[in-house]
Amino acid sequence: MAGIPNAQQEPSARIKIFIAAHTPSVFPDCASILPIQAGTATAGKTGGTVFEDMLHDDDGENISDLNPMYSELTVLYWAWKNTDADYIGLGQYRRYLNFSQNSYAEDKAGEIPGAYINAQSISEYGLNDASIAQAVTDWDIITGPTRNVHKLYGFTNLKEQWDADRHLRSADLQHMYDILCTRHPEYREDADTVLNGTQFIPNNMFVMKRNVFHDYCSWLFPLLGEFVANWDHRHADVELLRTPGHLAERLLTIYITHAQRVELGDSSASSVNGPLRVRQLQCVRFSHPEPFTPLEPLDTNPRFTVPVIFAADDDYVPVLATAITSLLRNASPDRHYDVIVLDRFITTENKQTIVASLSDYANASIRFYDMSRFIAEHQTPQTHLHKEERWNVATCYRFGIQEALPFYSKVIYLDCDVVVNGDISELYDIDLHGKAIGAVPDLDFLGNLNMKQNAAAAYASDRLHMTDPYHYFQTGVLVMDLDRMREIHSVSEWLDYASRPELTHHDQDVLNMECEEDVAYLPYEWNVLHNCGGRVNTIFSYAPADAFRAYLESRKHPNIIHYAGPDKPWTNPWCDFGPLYWSYARTTPFSLQIMAMLADVRKPKPVEFHERAIAEDHPARKYVDKVAPIGSRQREVMKAVARRVQGKQ
Template sequence: MVLTAEQHHSNIRIFVSAHKQATFPKGESILPMQVGAAHATTRFPNTLHDDEGENISAENPRYCELTAQYWAWKNEDADYYGFCHYRRYFDFTDTPHKENDYGEIIDSYIDSRTIAEYGINDKAIAHAVDGWDIITTPLNDVRRIGGFSNLKQHWDADEHLRLNDLRHMYDILCERHPDYKMDADAVLNGRTAAFCNMFIMRKEIFFEYNEWLFPLLDEFAMTTDFSKMDMQTTRTVGHLSERLLNIFIAHKQRTGADWKIKRLQCVHFLHPEPNAILEPVGQERGRVVPVVFAADNNYVPMLTTTIYSMLKNASTNRMYDVIVLERNITDENKRYMRQFFARFSNALIRFFDVNRYLAGFNLTTSNAHISIETYYRFIIQEALPFYSKLLYLDCDLVVNGDITELFDTELGSNAIAAVPDIDFIGNLNMKNGERAEYVHKQLHMRDAYGYFQAGVLVMNLDRMRKIHTVHEWLEIASRPGYIYNDQDILNVECEGLVTYLDYSWNVMHNCAGRIAGVFDFAPASMYKAYMQSRNTPKIVHYAGFDKPWENPWCDFAPLYWSYACETPFAAQMVAAMSGVERPAPPEHHERAIAEDSPMRKYVDVLAPVGSKQRELLKVIARKAQGKR
């Protein structure tokens, strides 16, 4: 369909309610709005604010996203008024997408791909809206959500919603509008409704709806005691409006409005937060030593130990920009780490979420002791565009020397500085020929005796950027067949562009007796250099399955624990080593009703909608309610 000039210039306003910063799609018809701005300590610079003009922003704790709806009603002139949330948008395309039991399409990020896929742009919005009177989310059957027999039972199942509040609103509605009783009974005793408080209406309908809705909500608010309610029950007014929207439409249709109603799917973005961008630390050029790590939340104790060992032995004449690439480290653990490292006035600890970079790539590892985090180093060159050189360190090591000496290594035009991998090279000399065959068939290296260990790297980012883009690195990493994953890839792609470091900068410990069984097969000069480095190691690397936090008798374990015992996570490490399992986080039963309910963020992280974990929570909830 080709849009007419009139359609192209339709005055459509889709207000996107947000109580936290997010990625907002661009468009003249898309207007992000900070809700509850009257209570906010920080004003968003890139949104409208619901406390300007005629407003009820102060009522946001009770009225939720309705404060944006009220603001639009009183302050904006449009042909169509629509409402979405910072993590939920309409799918404005004509293409059906798979949805979960809550009637939601689940996706990860708001980016160019998803904006195009779901038509969240002016042209697609105009196409979808033209000719319709009302647009809502699809009617969802509460039997599908949780086996509920009707909307009243669905309401009552929420531990924070009280059935007498729903009855109170019902009484107010029937007293003010007796002709709505039949429709209220039909909706509340029925099984289907449009949820999420998302809709688009023609101006005349929107104004009629608000003139009917807000007096009802205001009377409820004035005649209800909120003083002893918990935070979520306080939001009852917002919950009620969802039911009232369905009752309003049902009544108007029954009494002859004959509106053209369209149902558009709802897209729920699990990660609507803005794409993190790191900035330069702003220190004098040449004084900053950037050091990058990659870890997940489970590895925080080991990560902290490694960073601590590094900073404890580092020169006090330099500034250290410590950057942790991560996906799921909790805010609590980040806070503990920042507090602990505050003792080092010349160090800055920063965290960078890599989720967006890795989306769409099938990254797996071939060894149980190698985690997905190993691939994070491939994104460094793009995530940190302001650095031309930096250090990358694994988290299963301790730094026993001054890291500035390593950083100051001259690379020239080489891409990498690293220590030769005596384990890999020792295998090359074995009679079975398995490693030599792997090099021949998979790696195709010209001289595999130059293979380096990638747990300690000095990286020339300018040179790395010329070799491959981040997308190209990750595409290569997605290919099967590698034994040592990213380490193999770096060796293949950087062959001939390596500066070799002294063995003392990456002394691999004697995991499973490999010194006598593997290392001693390496060329004699290499073996001798390794053995000498064990006497004065600058970095000890616990590469392999035998880790000091699991086996305190492993090689160099006392050195490791001399640092680990001084960190705030020492007790956790000892407990884990003793077989004490970490308690599981508490489970929450949650319904897809309140968009910005505080409980939602915990449930969405622990059990995303549509996941197996979510289904388990639903089973538990049904049993708790006496259902099968």
């Protein structure tokens, strides 16, 4: 529910756009945008949270308790009865009109895809007083863009679109049509035009001049009130219960269509004179309007705390869980382990499962830090430019640690494709003697350096500008002096270096470039690379003799085994150190998922329900069901043909 200030803020009572919200969100901090909790009365009765830093739609004259049916319209009603301004509008916590003078690319739903509400997006989409005032002045109605249901979904008209919805009922749309035509017969022509047409204005988002706003609300709410009074919704599901809100989207389109066809002042029920000036703006939909909560220091003695950082997405959760399990099984009971996962799109369920499965370890904390916002805010033109080469968002993880965890001066970073076979506090306690990085030499790179006609030496010299290529280290296991890292470069500077297209291993190469003289070399047993593809004899054995002998010795008592390379124990159980990996993996709640990965069983995609190509009551449907039963190949062919004819493909 935090507010993001903007540089162009100027207090104004002329424009009030009420942003309906039912969940904690970030809002632009300007006088024209006013967050208000929708359904506050319902939240209070059901034990939900009443947000103190918003307006509430149960103050004054209100219909807040009807929110399950009216959705954001309870906010609209509250604004109608309790406020005044030259311009009054309605928005949603994740959707805003684009008040800037710029146009942006839209997705298939006709919306600008946004990520986070922050200073950058506020400036980009004109979510400030000056831009809003410039956009709305001299217009009577400002709405979002018209949606064409034929181009988007292949429907021939709005009635067909409504009927195809799995929750909505055609009888309800007809009921509202009858009410409208009875109360306002002069709107029949416009209702027919809209409902038999293909275009409507979705989302109940608009800004209206005061007199138009009051005229619209005086017209809308009696229609909805009569509908609800005679509507049987005793057994309605959650979405069907929101029918009045869905109806309002069509009614808004009908109201505007009528206003542009005739002068509303000609109607005895209208207080508006003259033709209405209507402007449409783009709509931006933010995928992550929720506030960001940074991690805080643990309430533990920092002298005994060992912070260990992993990075993973949802697909890698079984591997992540195995790595954390191995770490804690070998952890000292005399230390506290702050395990922090830099995550991207890990589901809440998977997070809860990981935490619950490791709850017996009283000396450990499992925490998650969402990197999605960080990645979005730190992407540069360079990173976008090289996205199709080797750039990967995971590159951000190692460099983001110094900003994400400002309260730590020293941490351990581990790749997920490891098992920890010793007490990692011993690694953390190694003195780096003021160096930025603690790491193990990279046997793969060192072996390549000694091969005949190999380009590794030239690469290290010409591209990495290393003084001595034999200093090259492996970054799957790192001890990081974050204070020293912060002195060397800011996060943006690290990422700019890592985005260079000439680099092969972006983050690892950059760390070697910038920390060649700032690294403390760790014993090999803290990053024992497994024998992927027989590389011990084909590559590692070419490394300098002392390094190779130290590596061979470390294999006898490995503290961390690193399954770097394509040969993984979850795809090949016979791989080097495979049995050791499975001794940990089989004890996690994700063991069956890892076995599925072993059997090359892909994670199924979520089931999606699409609008029907042929409606249930379509005359042709009974013949289609006989000729092409559901699930048959014929059925899929006919569906593809139908969608192509309807313009969906």
